[in-house]
Amino acid sequence: MSNFVFSSYRDLRDALLSKSISVESVVSAYLSRIEAKAHLNAYLAVFKESALAHAKVLDEKLASGKPIGKLFGMPIAVKDNIAMKGEKLTCASKILENFTSIYSATVIERLLSEDAVILGKTNLDEFAMGSSNENSAFGAVKNPINESCVPGGSSGGSAAAVGGDLALVALGSDTGGSVRQPASFCNVVGLKPTYGRISRYGLVAFGSSFDQIGVLAKTAEDAALVLEVMAGEDPMDSTSSNKPVEDYARASLDPKQLRIGVPKEFFTDALDPEINAMIQTVLEKLKAQGATLAELSLPHSEYALATYYILATAEASSNLARYDGARYGYRAKEITDPTDMYVKSRSEGFGKEVKRRIMLGTYVLSAGYYDAYYRKAQKVRRLIRNDYLNAFEQVDVILSPTSPVPPFKFGEKMHDPLTMYLADIYTVPMNLAGVPAISVPIGLNAQGLPIGLQLIGNLFSESTLIGASKLVEATREHSF
């Protein structure tokens, strides 16, 4: 814990409880680093004063002997598409540049009630649409491991913050891989829980039936701990599940009891050979510890990306209709009537990728096209979901790459949206199926770029997923 860099929350908590350091000193160290690494552009807003003030309150709380929360003193960053009362909520969009939220997301209330300290709001691809964080209206984020590379997206700011020790943990949102892919690019853990496990109330909607708040952390255990606090039914979100919340952080698995499925559709020529080789090494280690490996098939995988880009954009086209210049957000100058207000405000306020997706989504919902696109895609979504549910009758987790490629350079994929969309090929199917998935770092490639692998679990099997993630993490410790 030299220079207040912690490898896990447990280290930090032990130090805080032994009173060898104060929350204030920890928060202060993180704030200094955020300032020193401002060029990474990971944060859109830093709550310097309120975070320090909160830290002092927490120190007093500990000193007074009052009971402390599960996340006591944990310095957390929040993706700037999650609402916090009285703070700006920009979604990295010009259309919400000056917008302040009048309420807080359920997850924020829950984190604060367990004594976490919120450091600020992180950068993202505009409205969480993108895989490189280059779609932010407020500039791209640099990858803290290699600053010439993108941090991934859309939770690029959150991944860079954790990867660069500018926060111990960060919240992201995952609609098609937006937590897992940047986690793998920035050498951190990225957890996307089961759809419905965490309330979406206060998460700015992109694709409502896909969106799920996720956690970026240094370890699976940290991610699990934060999940534990945020998960559970919320009367403000009727899609939130009432399934009981488990002790995810404490989950562990005997490797001999673990059945790992390896889908053949995910290990093809599309996968970077070096990533493949690194994953095979992990698989062999797990096998050596007694885990059972089984090749399996997810036959509808090839339709996942197309299905996703029909359904998620359809929902997005409707979800983003509220940004019309009428009540809040950006309104164009010189408008003549309501239609003129909509057209100009939205044309000027939204970025290119957001407009592309709104148009795509509007098209697939239009009269005469609905059946051919939206309805058909819904049917395919069901088939993909069934692929996964069937697979989990045979295996406990499915193991796959997180990204087909290592972190790429700025501008490399921006010219062609389809190439960019392919970056999500391994992460999108889980959002279609609603199942939980986690990206766990497995080391650096020959160029020194971080690589992650993905574990996928059955619906609401987060404990299994965390247990398996700990085994993967352990293989890495053994090798270094």
Next chain:
Amino acid sequence: MEYELVVGLEVHCQLNTKTKAFCGCSTEFGAPANTNVCPVCLAMPGALPVLNKQVLESAIKLGLTTHCTIAPYSIMARKNYFYPDLPKGYQISQYEEPICSEGYIEFDLDGEKKRVRLVRIHMEEDAGKSIHDIGEETYIDANRCGVPLLEIVSYPDIRSTKEASAYLQKLRAIVRWLGISDGNMEEGSLRCDANVSVRPKGSEKFGTRTEIKNMNSFKSVENAIQYEMERQIEVLKSGGTIVQETRLWDADKFETRPMRSKEAAHDYRYFPEPDLVPIEVSDELLSLIKAELPEMPEVRATRFVSQYQIPEYDAKVITTDRLLADYYEEAAKVCGDPKATSNWIMGEVLRTLKEKAIEISAFPIEAKRLGVLISLVKQGVINGNTAKEVVFVKMLDEPTSPQDIVKRDGLAQVSDTSAIEKEIAEVLSASPTQLADYRSGKTKLFGYFVGETMKRMKGKANPQIINDILKRKLESV
């Protein structure tokens, strides 16, 4: 050629739930602008709707009452369009798989039973209001955003303007009877659009229809449909064709006119609302709601006739309104005289409601007080005239009990025969001419003697005793 009118109605009925359809905001009418609002109904980024269970229950109640099939599984949908008073840029409604489908409403018209079939009943939310009359700018009041509505869509089974109006009246009576809406058309609780077409009499094929909007009274509905029918017949007779379009009723100019095509040409891009889980109606919920359904007017009227021995006509009138029927039963129970109670309601009560233009819920005399008043007459404490003309009138203005009014104002009936006899003797001796006329056969003058005696006794005498004594005296002498 003779033409036949064909009409289908789409009615929006505003529910009277305490809170909005998808958030906890109050639905109170007339609150200061933008005070009944929250992140959800203001469509703040990240806010989510949650369905108010009472809205679902109201829809099921109406569905059961109108013989609809209640879907065990139904879904909400988004209807997408841009309008400044629609904060989300979409309205949450139902499209495929509505909560209720395939029912009917029956009503009497000119002594015949008419049945209009229903296509569907679905749940949706209202939009806000644009305010144009403050300075140059347009303002938005979001208080109404998210107020729950039911949309009731009929088949084109209506064949006359009278039928259209009778159907609406019946629908209004049903929602009021169920207690799910106040059904007030002028205040916009009931809003009606009509699909109107005409066809040669005897033809099976429907003509091209127009959709008429903006009719905000029963009279408007009749007038607008009548106008539109005549307009269409005129067009056809002069060799033209009907354009399928949306037309607005202008009550001042007394005409329908086409909306601008831009306003009418919408592609709503309906799709299932992903923020709300599918609605499952279990058998348990269904039987629970069935058990809660009030006894319907026809059933109740039949019961009134057999249980209380009141005329069928009275029973029908009293059961036009559930609160009135409740009022009747309570008052009858208090006084123990259902027949007299029915007479009071049919007479004094309904007349007063009409004069004051109020509903029974706002009637100043509670059922219990009316019951006590009726029993005072029954027990002979006061006579009927005093009850109607003095005590009832006072009770309208003050919350005092009828007993206290009688006591305070000394209105108790005089049944003392010697006192009455004395007054009658005075009347007879003071009216020798009338007495002579009576004896010569003008027996109608009996009433005159009763009146004079009553006048002398300030109206408080027991009229039966006056009758008895007077009869005896006139016959004996």
